[in-house]
Amino acid sequence: MSKIETSKQSRRAFLSGAAAVGAGAMASGEALAQTADPLITQPQEWAQGFGDGVDATSYGLPSQYEGDVIRRNVEWLTADQISSINFTPIHALDGTITPQGCAFERHHSGAIDLSKSDYRLMINGLVDTPLVFTYDDLERFPRENHVYFCECAANTGMEWAGAQLNGAQFTHGMIHNMEYTGVPLRLLLEEAGYDTAGKWVFVEGADASSNGRSIPMDKALDDVLVAFKANGEALRKEHGYPVRLVVPGWEGNMWIKWIRRIEVTNFPVESREETSKYTDTLENGVSRKWTWAMDAKSVVTSPSPQAPIKHGKGPLVITGLAWSGNGAIKRVDVSKDGGKTWETARLAKPGEKMALTRFYLDIDWDGSEMLLQSRAIDETGYVQPTKTQLRDVRGLNSIYHNNCIQTWWVRESGEAENVEVS
Amino acid sequence: MSKYLKSITLAFAVFAITGPAFAEKFGLGRPALLAEVAAWDWDINALGEGLPSGSGDALVGEEIFAEKCAACHGDFAEGIDNWPKLAGGADTLDHENPLKTVGSYWPHLTTAYDYIKRSMPYGNAGSLTDDEVYAIVAYILYSNNLIDDDFLLSDDNFMEFEMPNKAGFVVDDRAEAEYVIWSGAPCMEYCKDSVEITMRALVLDVTPDLDVAPEAVTPVSVVAEVPEPEAAAIDLELAAAGEKVFKKCKSCHQVGERAKNKSGPILNGVVHHAAGSVDGFKYSKAMKAVAEGGLIWTEYELAAFLTKPKAYLKGTKMSFTGLRNEADKLAVIEYLKTFAN
Numbered sequence: 001m002s003k004i005e006t007s008k009q010s011r012r013a014f015l016s017g018a019a020a021v022g023a024g025a026m027a028s029g030e031a032l033a034q035t036a037d038p039l040i041t042q043p044q045e046w047a048q049g050f051g052d053g054v055d056a057t058s059y060g061l062p063s064q065y066e067g068d069v070i071r072r073n074v075e076w077l078t079a080d081q082i083s084s085i086n087f088t089p090i091h092a093l094d095g096t097i098t099p100q101g102c103a104f105e106r107h108h109s110g111a112i113d114l115s116k117s118d119y120r121l122m123i124n125g126l127v128d129t130p131l132v133f134t135y136d137d138l139e140r141f142p143r144e145n146h147v148y149f150c151e152c153a154a155n156t157g158m159e160w161a162g163a164q165l166n167g168a169q170f171t172h173g174m175i176h177n178m179e180y181t182g183v184p185l186r187l188l189l190e191e192a193g194y195d196t197a198g199k200w201v202f203v204e205g206a207d208a209s210s211n212g213r214s215i216p217m218d219k220a221l222d223d224v225l226v227a228f229k230a231n232g233e234a235l236r237k238e239h240g241y242p243v244r245l246v247v248p249g250w251e252g253n254m255w256i257k258w259i260r261r262i263e264v265t266n267f268p269v270e271s272r273e274e275t276s277k278y279t280d281t282l283e284n285g286v287s288r289k290w291t292w293a294m295d296a297k298s299v300v301t302s303p304s305p306q307a308p309i310k311h312g313k314g315p316l317v318i319t320g321l322a323w324s325g326n327g328a329i330k331r332v333d334v335s336k337d338g339g340k341t342w343e344t345a346r347l348a349k350p351g352e353k354m355a356l357t358r359f360y361l362d363i364d365w366d367g368s369e370m371l372l373q374s375r376a377i378d379e380t381g382y383v384q385p386t387k388t389q390l391r392d393v394r395g396l397n398s399i400y401h402n403n404c405i406q407t408w409w410v411r412e413s414g415e416a417e418n419v420e421v422s
Numbered sequence: 423m424s425k426y427l428k429s430i431t432l433a434f435a436v437f438a439i440t441g442p443a444f445a446e447k448f449g450l451g452r453p454a455l456l457a458e459v460a461a462w463d464w465d466i467n468a469l470g471e472g473l474p475s476g477s478g479d480a481l482v483g484e485e486i487f488a489e490k491c492a493a494c495h496g497d498f499a500e501g502i503d504n505w506p507k508l509a510g511g512a513d514t515l516d517h518e519n520p521l522k523t524v525g526s527y528w529p530h531l532t533t534a535y536d537y538i539k540r541s542m543p544y545g546n547a548g549s550l551t552d553d554e555v556y557a558i559v560a561y562i563l564y565s566n567n568l569i570d571d572d573f574l575l576s577d578d579n580f581m582e583f584e585m586p587n588k589a590g591f592v593v594d595d596r597a598e599a600e601y602v603i604w605s606g607a608p609c610m611e612y613c614k615d616s617v618e619i620t621m622r623a624l625v626l627d628v629t630p631d632l633d634v635a636p637e638a639v640t641p642v643s644v645v646a647e648v649p650e651p652e653a654a655a656i657d658l659e660l661a662a663a664g665e666k667v668f669k670k671c672k673s674c675h676q677v678g679e680r681a682k683n684k685s686g687p688i689l690n691g692v693v694h695h696a697a698g699s700v701d702g703f704k705y706s707k708a709m710k711a712v713a714e715g716g717l718i719w720t721e722y723e724l725a726a727f728l729t730k731p732k733a734y735l736k737g738t739k740m741s742f743t744g745l746r747n748e749a750d751k752l753a754v755i756e757y758l759k760t761f762a763n
Binding site for chain 2: 068072073074075076077078079080081082083108109122123124125129130131132133134137140141162163164165166167170187190191192193202204208209210211212260261263265267268269270271272275276279281283284285286287288289290291292293295305306333337338339340341342343371375377380381382383384385389393396397409417418419420421422
């Protein structure tokens with residue numbers, strides 16, 4: 001215990017010393033150490049004895065020190081936890097790939113257990129031969145690998161009427177980004193001999209909700225995947241094991257989990273999930289339907305309410321995520337003053353189509369308040385709108401597809417809060 | 423093999439006429455049997471394709487609804503707690519908080535049939551007969567004041583029914599309405615004169631508590647150590663009166679041997695028992711807090727709670743407005759006493 005306190009004290013001394021000397025001198029921090037760090041000078045248990053042997057954990061879990069990097073839900077959002085959603089801890093992640101274990105879940109009738117041996121996929125409707133595939137059949141088609149984001153259409157939906165939830169996990173965490181391995185849906189449709197007059201496919205899951213969506217044939221033939229692996233391993237149960245649909249750039253509700261049936265049709269079914277839900281009601285009471293693509297969007301993930309600045313002034317990494325369902329991210333701008341001035345952030349890698357892009361802005365923070373914002377621009381030239389711009393067109397009742405610019409109010413203490421600005 | 427060749431030939435024939443080529447086939451999968459397609463292909467589209475033959479009216483529907491749907495959707499399809507409201511909301515779509523129900527919002531009646539048949543009742547999906555689905559759909563229309571209770575809805579007249587909000591939808595027009603505005607080189611400096619904070623999330627304070635990881639939360643002890651009260655004689659006449667009052671509670675609470683938690687907990691043995699202690703029921707934070715504080719549902723406390731639940735316990739999940747009549751409260755408590763834990 002005393003070891004830890006000593007360590008904390010020396011850290012405080014370090015910070016206050018740094019403040020006195022000024023930010024300019026911080027480059028050579030070692031000169032400011034007042035007392036020797038016991039973590040260095042005293043022998044530590046981990047440096048003397050043994051650690052765990054191999055197989056201590058046959059499937060590895062995150063370090064015990066990362067116990068707070070978990071999915072969380074907002075209980076008041078839904079009537080129960082069976083038909084509900086939770087949120088990816090994006091404030092604590094970096095890079096772009098979302099580990100499956102903390103990638104958000106959305107179920108309409110709970111996450112079911114469906115084994116590969118019990119799995120069947122049917123293609124019927126306007127086809128030469130209605131077919132049934134087993135899981136093993138799917139693994140014999142030529143397969144592809146692609147990284148795509150999956151965003152729920154309701155991501156940020158709680159923020160239409162005002163700043164509501166205090167954390168990037170809750171405002172923007174209905175998203176994950178994985179490398180999928182799967183078979184192009186086109187190959188399966190060709191195998192069944194689809195009727196080129198069929199303009200739609202209706203896709204349906206095997207769970208009790210039998211969630212079903214209509215997808216235009218053009219999209220189905222373009223880039224939709226029937227996927228069975230994510231990030232190199234089998235899909236997790238909560239993401240549709242053993243097989244789910246991947247519909248790049250389009251709202252997550254269409255990414256049917258436990259997919260069991262694909263029907264080629266002339267008309268959309270106009271199912272519950274594409275009429276009463278996932279339609280966007282405008283101020284005049286008219287609602288948009290078939291708003292499938294997720295427009296360009298970004299958010300600063302750190303600093304943010306759940307990831308405050310703890311180190312005082314000096315070097316600060318501002319980072320976040322940007323994505324577009326209409327193509328690749330070309331540029332991300334960051335504002336520290338609530339949108340008065342902007343500077344262009346550094347992309348960790350060039351943006352890829354319909355995948356998360358990580359951005360960084362490395363600054364020397366002077367310790368003053370910031371109103372942090374980010375603004376994504378995609379390859380179509382679309383510029384992420386402000387909340388005011390969105391509301392001017394749509395009003396407050398859209399629920400879905402809120403891709404507004406987010407503002408974090410970072411205080412001198414380093415704490416941050418979800419706010420709206422003029 | 424001959425089948426394989428035949429389909430290739432057919433594919434080329436199609437190619438010659440319409441353009442897109444079917445690439446080489448892999449010969450994977452097997453033909454689906456008619457019985458298999460019939461077992462899975464239940465969807466009904468907006469043109470009514472797939473509607474089964476059958477019929478039902480709201481009078482029959484009301485009984486089925488009360489038994490199989492009302493626990494979540496309410497006796498009058500008004501919805502309980504966060505469960506979907508199926509009735510009401512007419513002409514509210516351009517209001518500040520539109521009430522989107524089957525009656526006020528859904529553009530196609532086929533959607534109701536399709537969804538109820540494939541996905542309802544919640545927890546026992548696909549168990550309704552075709553006639554039952556017609557009756558339930560009729561009851562939902564009746565609850566929205568759209569048909570009379572004796573109107574027989576059937577596959578013959580189903581497609582003649584026009585939903586009030588049929589014309590209320592437009593196909594995605596973001597390209598014209600938004601993309602053209604939100605494009606081009608964005609402003610980089612002097613973009614606005616001043617910036618004011620206009621709203622703060624911490625003021626609203628609806629974010630879940632982040633201090634404790636869920637795994638670390640100790641489950642609320644299932645049954646607190648409570649001394650059993652002296653068994654008092656039950657006034658059977660009063661209890662019988664309470665049974666009638668209990669009808670108001672039934673859509674959320676069950677009692678008796680086969681009782682299950684619904685949107686409210688099982689009430690067996692609730693009188694003189696520790697609050698918030700029913701196994702498997704997910705209580706509100708508010709209820710958990712008073713349970714941890716040691717609240718016992720004495721007759722006095724129950725009566726106070728039942729008078730106006732939300733006033734007695736701010737944050738309770740119980741959406742019931744309350745029993746104002748003293749005699750009703752005493753009666754329903756007496757009725758509850760007849761069910762031991």
